[in-house]
Amino acid sequence: MGFFQRYILHNLTYKLISLGLAFGLWVVVARDPVAEVEVKVPIEFHNLPANLEIDAATFTEAQVRVRGPERAIHHLGQGDVRVEVDLKRVAPGSRTFDLTSEHVQLPRELDVVQIIPGQFQLTFDDRLVRTIEVHPRVTGDFAEGVHVQQVISDPPSIAIVGPKRRVEAIEAATTDPVDATGTMARSTFVTHAYVPDPLIQVVHPTAIHVTVIMERGDNKKVE
Helix, strand or coil, rough: CHHHHHHHCCCHHHHHHHHHHHHHHHHHHHHHCCCEEEEEEEEEEEEEEEEEEEEEECEEEEEEEEEEEEEHHHHCCCCCCCEEEECCCCCCEEEEEEEEEEHCCCCCEEEEEEEEEEEEEEEEEEEEEEEEEEECEEEECCCEEEEEEEEECCCCEEEEEEHHHHHHHEEEEECCCCCCCCCCEEEEEECCCCCCCCCCCECCCCCCCEEEEEEEEEEEEEE
8 A cells, every 4th residue: 555655646646647748749649640741952061171162063952851740841941951061171172972861950850761862072172362354345336437446444353262273264354245335435334244154253243344445447346
């Protein structure tokens, strides 16, 4: 009898409440069907050394199939599933990365079923900053006897940054086309510099002022 009172009847109310809560939770979980969904997310690259740039990538997005309670799947929001890759120890050259569930951050109730791709490659190159000239592009139809004598870019050059081999391959930046039609003496236009390689960035993007100076001579169409 003493055993019964000590271990069974002691705090009986709290034990019954706990049992009821556990049973209720079991009922909710048991009635919640399991569902799956595929989420397409960008691969996040972390801790890339400051002296390196990503030169090429076979994949920059991943398709993650997750499974869990249907209610959790329905409440899955943008940013709830993330794929993160640590680049702390990389060096110039190519490297293969395996994508596993360890790289996926997601709500606790969900599990990773599949990741596509399972592997991907990145190529790294030294980071290079270089100054290049800006070559304005001028178009237009001009009055008879007037043609373009000089085109001035301000600033005359810009700094670019990116993977070394790509930066070294760029000879100059160009501007968006400037239509100088109707200019008789001198006109200044505001435009932007353009570098065709998407992996190269302009260090300090700024407007480019293109001044077109005309002179008398043979009629000329500038393209």
